[in-house]
Amino acid sequence: xxxxxxxxxxxxxxxxxxxxxxxxxxxxxxxxxxxxxxxxxxxxxxxxxxxxxxxxxxxxxxxxxxxxxxxxxxxxxxxxxxxxxxxxxxxxxxxxxxxxxxxxxxxxxxxxxxxxxxxxxxxxxxxxxxxxxxxxxxxxxxxxxxxxxxxxxxxxxxxxxxxxxxxxxxxxxxxxxxxxxxxxxxxxxxxxxxxxxxxxxxxx
Amino acid sequence: xxxxxxxxxxxxxxxxxxxxxxxxxxxxxxxxxxxxxxxxxxxxxxxxxxxxxxxxxxxxxxxxxxxxxxxxxxxxxxxxxxxxxxxxxxxxxxxxxxxxxxxxxxxxxxxxxxxx
Numbered sequence: 001x002x003x004x005x006x007x008x009x010x011x012x013x014x015x016x017x018x019x020x021x022x023x024x025x026x027x028x029x030x031x032x033x034x035x036x037x038x039x040x041x042x043x044x045x046x047x048x049x050x051x052x053x054x055x056x057x058x059x060x061x062x063x064x065x066x067x068x069x070x071x072x073x074x075x076x077x078x079x080x081x082x083x084x085x086x087x088x089x090x091x092x093x094x095x096x097x098x099x100x101x102x103x104x105x106x107x108x109x110x111x112x113x114x115x116x117x118x119x120x121x122x123x124x125x126x127x128x129x130x131x132x133x134x135x136x137x138x139x140x141x142x143x144x145x146x147x148x149x150x151x152x153x154x155x156x157x158x159x160x161x162x163x164x165x166x167x168x169x170x171x172x173x174x175x176x177x178x179x180x181x182x183x184x185x186x187x188x189x190x191x192x193x194x195x196x197x198x199x200x201x202x203x204x
Numbered sequence: 205x206x207x208x209x210x211x212x213x214x215x216x217x218x219x220x221x222x223x224x225x226x227x228x229x230x231x232x233x234x235x236x237x238x239x240x241x242x243x244x245x246x247x248x249x250x251x252x253x254x255x256x257x258x259x260x261x262x263x264x265x266x267x268x269x270x271x272x273x274x275x276x277x278x279x280x281x282x283x284x285x286x287x288x289x290x291x292x293x294x295x296x297x298x299x300x301x302x303x304x305x306x307x308x309x310x311x312x313x314x315x316x317x318x319x320x
Contacts, residue, residue: 038210046217092222093267110253137255137307138297157305163251164286164310165223165270 052121053192055086056169059119060195061186063096064174074098077169081119091118091167097160097197098171104151106144106197107160107168108136116167120195127196137161147198160197170197178204223271227283231313237263238319239289241311249277252315256307260319261291264308272312285313 029035059081063070073080077094081087094116097105109115110133115123126132135143140157144150151157160168172194178186181204193199208216233239243258244250251273265288272284289311293301 034207036207036209039208039213042210042213043217046213051217088218088220089216090220092220093224093270110255111251138300139302140305141302157302159305159307161253161307161309163253164267164273164312166267166286166288166310 047117047122051086051118053119053190053195054187055084055121056116056119056192056195057187057190058084058183059086059169060171060190060201061183063171064178064186065183070171073171081169086118088118090114091116093166094119094169095166096169096171097158099173099197101155101173103156103158104144104197105158105160105168105170106136106140107162107170108133109162110134110137111161111163114162114167116169119169120192124192144198147193149199170195172197172201175201175203223273223276225269225271225281225283227269229269229283229285231266231285233263233266233287233313233316233318235263235265239263239287239316240319241289241309242315242317244315246274248274250274252311253309255296256289256291256309256311259291259295261289261295261309264288264290267310270312272314274312287311287313287316289316 026035026040030037059073062084063073069080069083072083073096077096078087078092080096081091081094097107099105108127113123113128115127132143137159140159141151144157162168172190174186175189178189181189185204189202189204191199191201194201239261241252241256241259241261244252245257267286267288269283270286272282275282287310288308291307291309293305293307294303295301296307
């Protein structure tokens with residue numbers, strides 16, 4: 001009999017086979033000298049503690065507060081993002097999509113999990129899941145509703161499938177009632193999902 | 205390939221590895237032009253999603269020239285132009301599509317043919 005309580009077998013848990021295979025591969029690669037375990041730790045530390053959606057939130061807050069920066073961000077996103085010190089792997093060729101009262105943008109990678117690492121970090125599990133990838137392009141409004149994002153009927157929904165080398169960041173609309181906030185306070189309103197386009201930013 | 209050492213991680217991540225190439229290839233398609241995504245089914249790696257194959261779209265923007273992903277998967281560097289192509293939701297999903305909605309897909313030039 002299996003002695004583990006059922007709660008250890010949640011549907012979203014990775015398959016034990018997958019975990020075992022990853023462990024086996026890792027120890028083999030380390031043993032053969034192809035992977036440096038210290039480098040692996042440094043990579044994990046980078047995306048756990050240094051690079052994440054707070055970077056993107058700073059970009060968005062700056063764009064809300066500084067019209068000249070917003071212009072640069074929309075015309076050459078990679079360069080404008082690099083101005084704030086964010087660049088590199090999986091953010092080499094960036095495009096920023098601006099939400100307006102008429103247009104809502106939402107990003108997916110139907111083929112795998114392409115995602116703008118320097119500004120958002122590594123993708124959440126749901127972004128990589130087959131249901132999100134399949135449904136985002138086919139029924140984006142239904143997906144948005146499930147994220148709690150209800151848009152007026154007359155808003156045009158544009159879905160961006162990052163199938164190649166370009167990585168996309170959504171510039172959400174600045175919430176109302178934020179005129180008195182500084183950039184640091186504005187950045188607090190910018191959530192990861194609002195920069196993927198599956199949510200709206202927080203209200204103050 | 206050299207083994208990545210912990211000391212180099214930050215520099216390697218910061219530097220990145222853009223797939224953009226400087227080759228001045230002419231553009232076969234213009235922004236605003238109507239195109240067809242080809243109905244192709246390569247047995248090897250490709251970056252054309254099945255749901256656009258055989259569908260008609262409009263070139264939204266020209267991203268420039270990049271390493272063609274399908275060739276790169278074979279270890280070759282082949283420069284090719286990359287476009288963002290807009291497909292209406294109804295073109296992709298028929299009556300189940302959402303009126304006014306659209307999907308923008310990044311497609312390499314050899315995935316496309318002129319539709320006019």
